[in-house]
Amino acid sequence: MTDLAAGLEQTLRRVVDPETGRDLIAMGMIYEARIAGTCAHVTMTTTTRGCPLTEMLRLGVEAALLAMAGIETAEVRLTWDPAWTPERMEPLSL
Amino acid sequence: MMALVLSLLLALATGIGPEDFDRPEALAIVHLFALGWLAQVMLGALVQFVPVLAARPLAFSRLALPALLTSSFGTLALAGGFLSLDGYDIARPFFLLGPVALGLSFAMLAVMILSTLITRQTLRLPEVRMVIVALAGLAGLWLSGAAMVSTLTGSRLAVDISQALPLHMLFGIGGFLTFAACGVSYKLFAMFLLAPEAASWQRRAVFALAALMAGLMMTGLVMLAGAGSVAPLLIGVCGISLAGCALYLDDVRRLWRARRRPTPELNMSCSRVALAFLALSVLLLPFAIWQGGALARASVFAALVGWLSTLTLAQMIRITAFLTWIQIFAPLIGRRKVPVVQSLTHPRRAGPALTIWSLSAGIGTLSLATGFHAGFRLALCGLLIAATQILCELVAIRCLSHLAPPERPARLPPLILPSLMNPPHSAENQI
Numbered sequence: 001m002t003d004l005a006a007g008l009e010q011t012l013r014r015v016v017d018p019e020t021g022r023d024l025i026a027m028g029m030i031y032e033a034r035i036a037g038t039c040a041h042v043t044m045t046t047t048t049r050g051c052p053l054t055e056m057l058r059l060g061v062e063a064a065l066l067a068m069a070g071i072e073t074a075e076v077r078l079t080w081d082p083a084w085t086p087e088r089m090e091p092l093s094l
Numbered sequence: 095m096m097a098l099v100l101s102l103l104l105a106l107a108t109g110i111g112p113e114d115f116d117r118p119e120a121l122a123i124v125h126l127f128a129l130g131w132l133a134q135v136m137l138g139a140l141v142q143f144v145p146v147l148a149a150r151p152l153a154f155s156r157l158a159l160p161a162l163l164t165s166s167f168g169t170l171a172l173a174g175g176f177l178s179l180d181g182y183d184i185a186r187p188f189f190l191l192g193p194v195a196l197g198l199s200f201a202m203l204a205v206m207i208l209s210t211l212i213t214r215q216t217l218r219l220p221e222v223r224m225v226i227v228a229l230a231g232l233a234g235l236w237l238s239g240a241a242m243v244s245t246l247t248g249s250r251l252a253v254d255i256s257q258a259l260p261l262h263m264l265f266g267i268g269g270f271l272t273f274a275a276c277g278v279s280y281k282l283f284a285m286f287l288l289a290p291e292a293a294s295w296q297r298r299a300v301f302a303l304a305a306l307m308a309g310l311m312m313t314g315l316v317m318l319a320g321a322g323s324v325a326p327l328l329i330g331v332c333g334i335s336l337a338g339c340a341l342y343l344d345d346v347r348r349l350w351r352a353r354r355r356p357t358p359e360l361n362m363s364c365s366r367v368a369l370a371f372l373a374l375s376v377l378l379l380p381f382a383i384w385q386g387g388a389l390a391r392a393s394v395f396a397a398l399v400g401w402l403s404t405l406t407l408a409q410m411i412r413i414t415a416f417l418t419w420i421q422i423f424a425p426l427i428g429r430r431k432v433p434v435v436q437s438l439t440h441p442r443r444a445g446p447a448l449t450i451w452s453l454s455a456g457i458g459t460l461s462l463a464t465g466f467h468a469g470f471r472l473a474l475c476g477l478l479i480a481a482t483q484i485l486c487e488l489v490a491i492r493c494l495s496h497l498a499p500p501e502r503p504a505r506l507p508p509l510i511l512p513s514l515m516n517p518p519h520s521a522e523n524q525i
Contacts, residue, residue, distance in 0.1 A: 018353070020448075021434040048146065048281070050148065050150070051146065
């Protein structure tokens with residue numbers, strides 16, 4: 001894993017779902033994350049389509065990505081296809 | 095919440111006992127509780143929640159405030175109007191104005207909710223259909239209520255009150271409040287438990303039974319206008335309620351077992367108590383319909399206080415915390431560390447209050463069933479203490495009192511929740 005890719009995962013793990021306290025990767029809400037040059041691309045979802053936090057979560061991820069060293073632009077896309085299900089969550093570490 | 099506390103205070107102050115529910119002041123207090131507290135909070139919850147159900151913004155959102163004000167006026171006018179039955183003629187015009195204002199308010203809310211909900215995609219969902227059936231129940235509630243007010247004020251449009259009253263209560267408690275609570279709870283429970291949302295056969299069956307029950311009650315309304323007896327229909331409603339309740343509880347049990355949240359939060363634990371009261375009130379329903387009297391009062395109390403109010407109070411604490419969190423911390427997501435929603439609440443303070451509420455609801459139900467006056471008064475005291483504690487907890491949540499001082503913003507949010515349609519405060523300016 002390159003430093004930039006590791007940095008991308010670390011960044012996304014700092015963005016937390018406020019309902020569960022778990023990060024978006026652990027929640028299974030990040031469908032795709034990659035870096036192309038100085039642009040970070042993320043495809044993400046929310047636990048339910050009509051979630052009032054939808055746009056604020058998208059903007060939060062965008063802000064976190066833009067704070068990464070070496071990233072100048074961020075493209076965060078929302079999708080509900082496939083829909084999120086609880087099975088996407090990482091198991092809780094005991 | 096103000097209507098809840100006020101109705102409990104008035105019930106204590108007027109000395110109402112288990113046998114006094116025919117008294118005009120008791121009717122006023124019951125309507126203050128059922129309309130001012132439960133119906134208002136349910137309609138408010140629907141306005142807040144249908145955008146989540148339909149995954150689209152609320153339509154005609156500007157109608158929300160006029161609808162709230164009109165509904166508040168209508169409730170107070172109707173409650174005050176009941177006093178005209180006790181000889182206070184000054185209250186008589188209010189008795190007629192109440193249903194007019196309430197009808198106007200319900201119509202505005204129905205326009206907002208139906209315009210948001212009805213799309214080709216959403217109509218496939220059983221929970222959306224349940225909410226639509228609940229609005230039909232609200233229409234039936236209003237029509238039966240308005241017909242009885244018309245009768246009591248001596249108008250030429252008169253109905254047989256003994257036939258209309260059970261229908262009115264079934265429309266209000268079952269047809270509107272319970273159907274709406276069931277429709278919303280499917281989504282809400284799945285969200286709070288982190289359980290799969292997929293519609294089950296039980297959910298589709300509950301919707302079918304709810305639609306059938308609403309159809310039977312509407313038929314009863316027509317028969318009321320024709321002076322027919324609604325008794326055979328009530329037996330049908332009773333059977334459908336028992337089957338529908340069993341299927342609904344089985345569906346919730348399925349959600350509970352499939353949950354990914356290992357330890358359910360306080361709102362969900364208390365919702366289980368509320369569901370037990372739902373089962374109790376429905377089990378009492380056959381006795382209520384056949385015998386009336388004490389068991390009918392116990393069934394209504396278990397439904398209004400034990401089922402609907404416990405569910406509402408438990409979820410209200412959690413939802414107030416969530417909306418407050420959005421208002422203050424959502425703009426900070428991804429920019430700095432933010433507290434979780436649960437840190438805005440204090441389960442050790444809210445938990446005892448909800449326990450007192452539930453115990454009092456149980457004592458009240460038992461006291462009404464047995465005609466035990468002192469027990470009923472004790473239950474009212476417990477309910478008032480619990481409601482006051484929960485009100486204080488809601489204020490504490492809005493004031494972010496449970497957050498550690500470094501996490502609190504410099505400027506607190508206003509005590510009354512603003513509409514989420516407005517952009518949230520810029521928290522960066524506050525912390």
